[in-house]
Amino acid sequence: xxxxxxxxxxxxxxxxxxxxxxxxxxxxxxxxxxxxxxxxxxxxxxxxxxxxxxxxxxxxxxxxxxxxxxxxxxxxxxxxxxxxxxxxxxxxxxxxxxxxxxxxxxxxxxxxxxxxxxxxxxxxxxxxxxxxxxxxxxxxxxxxxxxxxxxxxxxxxxxxxxxxxxxxxxxxxxxxxxxxxxxxxxxxxxxxxxxxxxxxxxxxxxxxxxxxxxxxxxxxxxxxxxxxxxxxxxxxx
Amino acid sequence: xxxxxxxxxxxxxxxxxxxxxxxxxxxxxxxxxxxxxxxxxxxxxxxxxxxxxxxxxxxxxxxxxxxxxxxxxxxxxxxxxxxxxxxxxxxxxxxxxxxxxxxxxxxxxxxxxxxxxxxxxxxxxxxxxxxxxxxxxxxxxxxxxxxxxxxxxxxxxxxxxxxxxxxxxxxxxxxxxxxxxxxxxxxxxxxxxxxxxxxxxxxxxxxxxxxxxxxxxxxxxxxxxxxxxxxxxxxxxxxxxxxxxxxxxxxxxxxxxxxxxxxxxxxxxxxxxxxxxxxxxxxxxxxxxxxxxxxxxxxxxxxxxxxxxxxxxxxxxxxxxxxxxxxxxxxxxxxxxxxxxxxxxxxxxxxxxxxxxxxxxxxxxxxxxxxxxxxxxxxxxxxxxxxxxxxxxxxxxxxxxxxxxxxxxxxxxxxxxxxxxxxxxxxxxxxxxxxxxxxxxxxxxxxxxxxxxxxxxxxxxxxxxxxxxxxxxxxxxxxxxxxxxxxxxxxxxxxxxxxxxxxxxxxxxxxxxxxxxxxxxxxxxxx
Numbered sequence: 001x002x003x004x005x006x007x008x009x010x011x012x013x014x015x016x017x018x019x020x021x022x023x024x025x026x027x028x029x030x031x032x033x034x035x036x037x038x039x040x041x042x043x044x045x046x047x048x049x050x051x052x053x054x055x056x057x058x059x060x061x062x063x064x065x066x067x068x069x070x071x072x073x074x075x076x077x078x079x080x081x082x083x084x085x086x087x088x089x090x091x092x093x094x095x096x097x098x099x100x101x102x103x104x105x106x107x108x109x110x111x112x113x114x115x116x117x118x119x120x121x122x123x124x125x126x127x128x129x130x131x132x133x134x135x136x137x138x139x140x141x142x143x144x145x146x147x148x149x150x151x152x153x154x155x156x157x158x159x160x161x162x163x164x165x166x167x168x169x170x171x172x173x174x175x176x177x178x179x180x181x182x183x184x185x186x187x188x189x190x191x192x193x194x195x196x197x198x199x200x201x202x203x204x205x206x207x208x209x210x211x212x213x214x215x216x217x218x219x220x221x222x223x224x225x226x227x228x229x230x231x232x233x234x235x236x237x
Numbered sequence: 238x239x240x241x242x243x244x245x246x247x248x249x250x251x252x253x254x255x256x257x258x259x260x261x262x263x264x265x266x267x268x269x270x271x272x273x274x275x276x277x278x279x280x281x282x283x284x285x286x287x288x289x290x291x292x293x294x295x296x297x298x299x300x301x302x303x304x305x306x307x308x309x310x311x312x313x314x315x316x317x318x319x320x321x322x323x324x325x326x327x328x329x330x331x332x333x334x335x336x337x338x339x340x341x342x343x344x345x346x347x348x349x350x351x352x353x354x355x356x357x358x359x360x361x362x363x364x365x366x367x368x369x370x371x372x373x374x375x376x377x378x379x380x381x382x383x384x385x386x387x388x389x390x391x392x393x394x395x396x397x398x399x400x401x402x403x404x405x406x407x408x409x410x411x412x413x414x415x416x417x418x419x420x421x422x423x424x425x426x427x428x429x430x431x432x433x434x435x436x437x438x439x440x441x442x443x444x445x446x447x448x449x450x451x452x453x454x455x456x457x458x459x460x461x462x463x464x465x466x467x468x469x470x471x472x473x474x475x476x477x478x479x480x481x482x483x484x485x486x487x488x489x490x491x492x493x494x495x496x497x498x499x500x501x502x503x504x505x506x507x508x509x510x511x512x513x514x515x516x517x518x519x520x521x522x523x524x525x526x527x528x529x530x531x532x533x534x535x536x537x538x539x540x541x542x543x544x545x546x547x548x549x550x551x552x553x554x555x556x557x558x559x560x561x562x563x564x565x566x567x568x569x570x571x572x573x574x575x576x577x578x579x580x581x582x583x584x585x586x587x588x589x590x591x592x593x594x595x596x597x598x599x600x601x602x603x604x605x606x607x608x609x610x611x612x613x614x615x616x617x618x619x620x621x622x623x624x625x626x627x628x629x630x631x632x633x634x635x636x637x638x639x640x641x642x643x644x645x646x647x648x649x650x651x652x653x654x655x656x657x658x659x660x661x662x663x664x665x666x667x668x669x670x671x672x673x674x675x676x677x678x679x680x681x682x683x684x685x686x687x688x689x690x691x692x693x694x695x696x697x698x699x700x701x702x703x704x705x706x707x708x709x710x711x712x713x714x715x716x717x718x719x720x721x722x723x724x725x726x727x728x729x730x731x732x733x734x735x736x737x738x739x740x741x742x743x744x745x746x747x748x749x750x751x752x753x754x755x756x757x758x759x760x761x762x763x764x
Contacts, residue, residue: 008579010240010556010657012611037559043759050468050490050756054357055523057563058643059448062357082646084559103460106415138642158417162445163638166452185456189415192453196417197424202371205405209377217378222394233386234264236379236435 021087038065038080038091052093058082061167064137067091077135077169099171099179102186112190113152120183124150125176132170132180138163142170142180149187154195158188240556243579243608247618247655250581251626259586267593274596274603276660277546277695282516287744289737290540290678299513300544303528304535306752307741308734310473310486316729318484318499322348322464323721324714325485325498327471327530328506330358331447331703332686334454335710336504336717341463345718348498349463350487352470352525352755356455359508359523359687360706363447364566364639365431366439367707368700369404372428375436377401384701387433387590388666388694391543396692399673400701400708407707408440416453417442429571431699433590439700444566444639447703469496470755471529473734474503474537474682477727482537482682484729488755501724502717504675504683505530506710509665510547512757518662519562521553529753530688534669536737539677542690543667548697551576551594553661555616557647562661565619566640567591567699573627577618577655578606584617592696595660608657616659621651664702666693675713681720681727683713 014035021034023041030045039056042049054062063080070088080093102119109115116123123146132142140163148156161184170180208214224232262270272278283295286304296304324340326333329351337349349355370380380401385392408426412418418440419427428437442449458465468490475484475497482503487496507530511522520526535541552567554560570576570587576594578584578601585597598617601607607615621640624632633652634641644651668690675683686706693701 007238008243008607009238009609009611010243011238012556012558015558015610015612035558040759044761046761048760053524054353055359055362057362057521057523059362059445059639060354060357060523062354082559082643084647101456101459103462105460106457107413162417162443162449163642164452165448166455185452188417189453189456192415192417193413196412197420199371199412199420199425201373201425202405202408202412204373205371206409209402209405214376214378217376218398221378221381222398226390229385230390233382233390236382236386 021085023085023088024090026092032085034086035084038067038078038083038085039063041085052080056081059165061165064094064167064169065091066094077137079137079165079167094169097168097172099168099182101179101182104186106189106193109190109194112194113154116149116186119186120178122176122178123183126178127176129175131173135169135173137167137169138165140164145184146178146180149183154187154191157184158191161188241654244618244654246579246581247577247620250577251620251623254575254577254583255627257583259583261586261589262593270596270600271592274599275592276516276518276549279516283545288740289535290538291544294544296544297515297547299515300510300528300531302748302750303532303752303754305741305748306532306750307738307746308473308536309751310731310734312731312735314495314731316475316497318497318729320348320496321499321726322346323501324504324717325350325500326504326506327485328508328686329353329355330506330508330686331360331451331454331706332710333506334451334458335707336506336685336714337458337463338454338461339711339714340718341461343715343718345721347463348466348500349458350466350469350471350498352468352490354467355458355465356451357523357525358451359526360447360703361451362521362523362564363703364444364564365568365571366429366441366446366700367703368431368434368438368698369408369440369704370401370438371405371408371426371440372437375438377404379436380404380438383434384698385694387696387698389696390694392694393691395673396671399712400692400704403708403711404704407704407711411450411453414453414457416450419443429568430588431571432567432588432594433698439571444568444637450703466496471507471533472753473731474533475729475731476537476733477730478732480538480733481680481727483727497729499726499729501721501726502681502683504685504713504717505534505669505688506685507688509687511662515547515662518549519553520662521550521562521564522662525756527754527757529755530684531669532752534677534679534682534684537679537682537733539679539682540670541667542670543695544690546666546695547662548591548664548666549595549660550663551591551598551660552619552658554656555614555659556610556657557649558612559647560643561614563643564661564663565656565658566637568637569619569621569624572624572636574623575620577620579608580606590696591699598660602659614659616657618655619658620655622653622655625652664697666695666697671709673712674716675709676716683717685709685713
């Protein structure tokens with residue numbers, strides 16, 4: 001048993017001998033255990049984090065962070081809850097960026113592909129610098145997406161941006177002042193609301209419910225006593 | 238041992254396992270398993286709530302402590318309102334957004350307040366999908382029966398019936414707002430089979446269902462120009478002389494100021510309790526899941542239901558350290574992923590209900606068939622590469638892009654190697670008791686979503702949460718808005734707090750803590 005136990009233990013040198021590393025948080029040097037996440041490093045350093053933490057699962061985009069690794073001039077982006085710290089790393093959280101979001105009534109749009117240019121007139125001004133794509137922590141080809149939006153290929157945009165967590169890191173880097181994530185959000189919603197088939201089966205089911213098609217089944221089930229109901233449930237597999 | 242060496246047994250046994258069928262447990266075996274291994278049955282983790290609407294009932298110690306906690310608000314606080322509205326929604330996740338949109342749509346002056354940003358919630362992380370009976374071979378009645386079985390027959394029938402019947406129209410509403418649900422070739426909605434369900438019923442947006450719905454709902458809340466109070470944490474409710482709810486007091490987390498909001502009705506959509514780390518469990522929940530709504534409603538006299546039962550999602554990540562507690566979506570098991578112990582054996586039908594699967598994983602680990610990490614955790618394998626073997630190369634990447642990316646960041650390719658998992662605290666099965674309009678026993682106090690209780694019985698079925706949020710968000714929003722036209726704003730008092738304090742005094746100020754918690758105390762104080 002003990003032998004078997006030892007066989008089934010995963011090596012984790014970082015846990016057995018935790019190594020402290022020196023990192024910089026917003027320019028200040030602190031020592032933290034190697035390999036913890038960026039947001040945990042902030043907590044470890046005694047920093048209260050209110051803004052900048054959300055789902056802690058890599059989905060909400062609240063913890064957009066700029067970071068640089070030792071001796072590398074390149075400033076990169078990450079989600080603080082999804083990135084492990086390493087020695088010499090330097091990071092700072094991105095404050096909320098005042099991007100302009102257009103407002104619209106998605107359902108009453110008359111010509112969504114044309115409306116894009118009224119809502120986001122800057123969208124066609126992309127100068128192909130590719131900074132947005134490089135800034136995306138979700139590895140979306142953002143630049144390509146902006147061009148596809150402009151050329152009316154809304155379907156591709158909606159597929160490419162399904163991974164978008166709306167962290168907004170593509171926005172401050174844009175030299176044409178485009179907010180690509182907001183453009184893609186509009187395009188995806190327009191794709192769903194205007195250019196996607198209406199599912200016939202869904203309407204049928206809604207009609208059935210409105211017409212009380214299941215009336216007899218409900219009546220039967222709802223008047224059962226506990227025991228009858230349990231027996232009935234056991235028959236549904 | 239090196240993790241890759243330990244994973245070999247999963248690769249070696251894959252072909253043999255593919256030929257196996259593991260039957261589901263009989264009702265008797267299932268009850269026995271749950272009673273022996275499910276954390277809900279660990280008596281030492283529970284105690285009686287000393288007073289209040291559920292005085293004498295048992296719940297976990299962490300929650301009992303907060304429910305008995307004192308308010309941070311003093312009796313002589315200035316209650317002059319900073320904002321006045323018809324409907325005040327507290328919480329910015331799925332239920333809160335749905336409630337605010339429907340209340341606003343029905344003509345009510347609506348405010349949505351949340352202690353984080355709009356949308357920072359558990360809803361955004363929901364990967365598995367949303368159960369709605371849209372397939373021809375399925376029906377709302379079957380959905381009802383499946384949910385009832387999953388909930389150990391303790392679900393509130395009236396709540397459950399309205400949820401399954403409202404489902405299809407909710408799908409239509411979301412489609413009209415532009416939500417991109419996965420489709421079949423014929424244009425109909427694609428449905429997947431979820432754990433504990435007899436029919437394929439899960440609507441999905443690849444493994445980003447919650448994210449996609451929340452992106453759209455957040456955008457819509459902003460487009461509709463609904464007034465937002467972000468980083469505003471609710472710290473107390475307001476009541477009139479008769480005890481009806483008339484508003485709430487917030488703490489602005491940016492400047493620590495108090496904000497008083499007068500409202501004809503209040504909808505609490507504050508979500509769950511994962512960040513209380515009940516019984517020391519890691520959690521899949523978001524930063525703010527500290528059960529605030531339960532404490533606030535309880536002090537007002539709202540009765541809670543099923544607060545002794547919590548859902549431990551079977552597959553929380555155990556390795557690497559950075560992902561501990563993070564969810565590995567149930568979708569993997571829906572598509573045929575096996576759970577495998579250290580001996581290379583399957584030990585449960587992977588599509589059984591969450592409580593059964595979690596209990597069986599805990600059994601394997603307690604009986605020495607788990608895989609341990611040096612940080613003292615233990616788990617079993619989830620055979621993710623099996624999906625590519627079964628359905629063709631690229632399946633994992635195509636169907637679970639979010640999962641792939643999450644592990645890829647730490648150098649793990651889940652399409653090639655299995656992942657180590659153990660149950661993680663995921664969901665509060667119970668909550669504040671509501672009626673079919675989402676109203677509590679306190680007049681004009683509504684609760685929607687995870688903070689409410691009764692609908693899911695003792696175990697929520699996968700995919701029913703997203704639907705719960707939308708259905709009861711809508712019902713609460715419409716009911717509150719409908720009522721606003723014919724009523725006046727009630728007086729703003731703290732009578733309920735005074736009464737609660739008097740009661741607490743009789744019980745020796747039971748827990749001595751201030752509640753709600755607002756955010757977990759993760760910041761290291763010494764250093």
